[in-house]
Amino acid sequence: MIKKFPYYSPMMIIFLFIANTSFGQHPSEIGDGVLSNDIWWQWPIVLFSFSIFVGFMATLSGIGGAIIYVPFVSSIFPLHLDYIRGTGLVIALTGALYASPDLLKNGLANLRLALPFALIASISALFGAHFGLSLDPKIVQLSLGILLLFIVSLMLISKKSEFPVVEKSDRLSEFLKIGGVYHEKTTSEDISWKIHRSPFGLILFFIIGFLAGMFGIGAGWANIPVLNLVLGTPLKIAIGTSKLILSVTDTSAAWVYLNSGSILPLVTIPSVLGMIIGTKLGVKVLLKTNPAKVKWVVIILLLLSSIVSIIKGLQVR
Amino acid sequence: MNQRNQALLGQLAYAKIVYRLANIGIIAMTLSYILYITGYPKPFLPIGKLIQLWEKRSTEFIEITQMPLGFDLIHHLSQSDVISLISIIFVSSITIVGYINMLPYFIKENDLPYTLIIVFQIIVFILAACGILSFGDH
Numbered sequence: 001m002i003k004k005f006p007y008y009s010p011m012m013i014i015f016l017f018i019a020n021t022s023f024g025q026h027p028s029e030i031g032d033g034v035l036s037n038d039i040w041w042q043w044p045i046v047l048f049s050f051s052i053f054v055g056f057m058a059t060l061s062g063i064g065g066a067i068i069y070v071p072f073v074s075s076i077f078p079l080h081l082d083y084i085r086g087t088g089l090v091i092a093l094t095g096a097l098y099a100s101p102d103l104l105k106n107g108l109a110n111l112r113l114a115l116p117f118a119l120i121a122s123i124s125a126l127f128g129a130h131f132g133l134s135l136d137p138k139i140v141q142l143s144l145g146i147l148l149l150f151i152v153s154l155m156l157i158s159k160k161s162e163f164p165v166v167e168k169s170d171r172l173s174e175f176l177k178i179g180g181v182y183h184e185k186t187t188s189e190d191i192s193w194k195i196h197r198s199p200f201g202l203i204l205f206f207i208i209g210f211l212a213g214m215f216g217i218g219a220g221w222a223n224i225p226v227l228n229l230v231l232g233t234p235l236k237i238a239i240g241t242s243k244l245i246l247s248v249t250d251t252s253a254a255w256v257y258l259n260s261g262s263i264l265p266l267v268t269i270p271s272v273l274g275m276i277i278g279t280k281l282g283v284k285v286l287l288k289t290n291p292a293k294v295k296w297v298v299i300i301l302l303l304l305s306s307i308v309s310i311i312k313g314l315q316v317r
Numbered sequence: 318m319n320q321r322n323q324a325l326l327g328q329l330a331y332a333k334i335v336y337r338l339a340n341i342g343i344i345a346m347t348l349s350y351i352l353y354i355t356g357y358p359k360p361f362l363p364i365g366k367l368i369q370l371w372e373k374r375s376t377e378f379i380e381i382t383q384m385p386l387g388f389d390l391i392h393h394l395s396q397s398d399v400i401s402l403i404s405i406i407f408v409s410s411i412t413i414v415g416y417i418n419m420l421p422y423f424i425k426e427n428d429l430p431y432t433l434i435i436v437f438q439i440i441v442f443i444l445a446a447c448g449i450l451s452f453g454d455h
Contacts, residue, residue, distance in 0.1 A: 040364045044354065082375040090405060097411055101336035104328050111328045115434050122438065126445055137374065176430055251412040252445045258406060259448040261386050262375040265401030266367060269350040
């Protein structure tokens with residue numbers, strides 16, 4: 001029984017406990033000046049440790065760190081949602097920047113595929129970021145909770161297709177010469193691929209970019225299914241190219257948050273650094289762990305955060 | 318040099334510069350943060366005060382603290398919180414530099430659609446970075 005229970009779950013419980021007790025206190029409850037000045041250093045440590053945990057879980061479950069970070073931190077830390085979303089974007093951006101070079105060098109990300117969709121998503125991310133920052137935070141929190149429920153259902157029902165069949169590429173993708181060949185190491189085969197339904201894909205990426213900018217949650221959860229299931233990109237190319245699109249989308253949205261003062265280095269930097277360390281630890285453990293079990297832990301975590309987000313969103317001031 | 322090679326070179330040029338700058342960005346963030354939390358040099362806004370205000374939304378926070386934003390940051394380069402923020406701005410600029418770096422490869426290739434996509438993307442980035450693409454006050 002004990003063996004079946006993932007060993008990182010107690011870590012989560014400890015974090016939740018700590019965050020909900022002493023650290024979860026509102027700064028105004030802590031007191032003015034002296035006391036809060038004395039204990040400020042605890043915040044970066046908690047955020048840093050929490051982000052290590054998030055990065056670790058995100059890697060093992062194969063979803064982006066920001067999607068766990070934003071709802072969780074907004075549920076348990078007394079920070080305004082503006083700064084949490086800003087940090088979420090920088091987390092997703094840094095992770096994508098870190099991963100993209102290797103993916104491009106190994107041919108697992110495709111620039112010709114990424115550029116047109118990234119352009120559309122980056123424009124809508126600007127709209128989404130401005131819209132999100134202009135809305136009442138309670139509405140954003142409530143919408144985030146609902147979106148998380150949708151993401152959880154997507155994680156439960158969506159099926160991935162390793163090599164989708166594309167009978168005929170559409171005119172737009174032919175014009176843009178999107179397609180290619182990649183070497184599949186597991187079978188030592190050269191896989192030729194092309195895409196279809198590009199115009200529909202552009203519309204979907206507009207929506208994805210908007211949501212990514214509005215909630216600061218990255219967009220890997222949506223990029224991959226759209227690239228893979230709608231456009232017909234092989235799964236590995238979809239995963240790699242998703243990171244590339246993410247780096248472009250989040251760059252434009254991050255600037256909106258930067259220019260509106262919604263990024264606080266005290267919060268953002270320990271979170272980003274913790275996430276990088278957590279990701280590296282996760283990669284090491286990934287080989288020895290059953291990803292299916294981790295995925296269930298993440299689904300439960302997301303469900304809990306969605307419930308907390310909905311409750312917080314519905315609370316009367 | 319055929320078209321496929323030029324496109325591949327563009328892809329590799331992007332990967333190379335992003336890799337280098339991402340590593341520099343991480344180091345810059347770490348070092349600037351150490352300066353920030355040790356208080357050398359002094360931040361624009363004391364950390365204790367920041368923590369008391371971080372439950373307020375960003376517009377209100379900026380109004381109360383008068384924290385510099387955008388190009389005003391240049392006048393506060395001797396303050397540790399501004400230095401830390403600049404390290405984040407650096408990371409947020411990496412993709413833009415990557416795009417500028419790969420543009421010549423697509424021009425050489427005479428690939429008009431992609432050259433236009435890249436140019437348009439760079440314009441979107443620059444307008445967003447300058448705060449010009451603002452759709453009303455928050």
